[in-house]
Amino acid sequence: MKFIIIRRKWLLVGLAIVALGLSGWYYLIPLTAETAKMENSVQNFEINMVTGEYKTTTKDGKELEAYRWDPGTIFIPQDKQVNLKIFGVNGSEHPFHIEGTDIKGVVRKGKETVIPLMFKKEGTYRLICETHIHSGSGGPMIAYLVVD
Template identity: 25%
Template sequence: MFKQTLWVAILGAAFAAAYGTAAAQSAAKKSAGLSPNCTASAPVRDYLVTVGEWDTVPKDREGKAVAYNDRGFARTANSKLERYNFDPSVIIVKRGDCVNLRIHDLKGSHHNVTIEATEIGSESAALIDDAGKVTGKAVARANPNAFEGPEKLKAGEFVRGEQVMFRFQANRPGTYRMICEVHTFVGPKGELRGYDDKGKPVQGPMVAYITVLP
């Protein structure tokens, strides 16, 4: 009985180690798909993405404003519905490209950007003006827009009117999700959704996609 238990324990440990190694290798492989450092010979591509929360009033087929349900909350007619989005929501690059990604917050108190399973995102990214001049970094700081509240910004967050810019090299073909974590609820299995485990409505995901072609 003791030997059988020992063998089960050994096999279990071996399986766990193998699974952990495979998971780590998979994560490392995906992370290497986009590198924060560009080689000197890589062709440089510049992209601009705007972020915001666009208001709309739901209407029926006749164009009349109607009441609606927003994540479990009843809204009366003429109530504005916010839609969180990146524009454009899909960026297409080629393998080997060095991408300069500029993101401009046109609307919404604050946002951040992270590309899932990679080291790429707005944390400590350069804050720039319209001419591309660096004015600071997206680090933890006080909100410069006092009218939006006194809460302190977390690392990587930028506010309405600000732009961040970061770069990466596309090393491996595939599709990578770019998200704003301010507007995202992550479920227990890593899924993005609009309700928590108790059915309470929360903010839905704000997602864009970066597709790397061969």
């Protein structure tokens, strides 16, 4: 009986030592500091987006389709250089403009369009596909660029 109590005692002591060792290791490794250093060293960063299409047929045979930017909302830091990379997946092409700017372009199926962005002013800017402006054309195809 005494042997079993001593074994349990040493087992508990051993487990406590392992737990202390693991927790000490966790706090001594500066993982968050390295992440912060990496983020600060990057001058530009990229945001990836794709074009998407949803299709369905109603019970009465009517075909419905909608085109979207995905993701539909992105967050961009103010006064930072950002490359918005849009890959065309659905739809042959999507001519677009960013409301409140002079930025215009076209996203083509199977190709990537890179849009360099730097916003000086906070706010929400709309990325609008000029082909899919209203519901009758599979739209509206609008993404929101939130500058903060």
